[in-house]
Amino acid sequence: MSNRGARMVEAMQLRGVTKQHALAFAMGVNESTVTRWKNNGPISVDHAVLLCHTLDVSLDWFLTGRGRIDGHKAAAAGDSDESRLLTCIRRAEARMSERSKAHLIAFITSLCPEVSDL
Structure with a gap:
């Protein structure tokens, strides 16, 4: 099973975010912070939620590796x-x-x- 940093890289690739400075800018954090997360360093709950929102991925998948990357969309499948x-x-x-x-x-x-x- 991959670690959180690897899942972040996977999500970035899936969403077409090729530059970590672009992700850092979108989230309002320093690029070094994104590098730390990418290297499986510590991340606050608030930043994890923001990251998952920015990359449109499941928080559960990102933090634990359980479920699907788009598991958060299952509940919203009936959206207009x-x-x-x-x-x-x-x-x-x-x-x-x-x-x-x-x-x-x-x-x-x-x-x-x-x-x-x-």
Whole structure:
């Protein structure tokens, strides 16, 4: 069975996160922190939850190696298209620069001017 660091690397590869500095930036931590986790070093519960949210993987799988990498999605399988869209946007947001976010907001606002009131 792999260790937590190996599972983190597997999740990064699966999600297309090829640079650990990009993951560090998305999570708001130092790159050296990500390196420590990658080397199976200590991780706080808060950071483990944030990491799993950022990489969209099961917390149980990440911490213990039990279950499936996408085990957290089983409970959400009945989600609506709207909920799935919001999940996709949240995942994309974690990887976007502030400039990209501003462009996306401008694009959506151009399609739906009523959104600018929110």
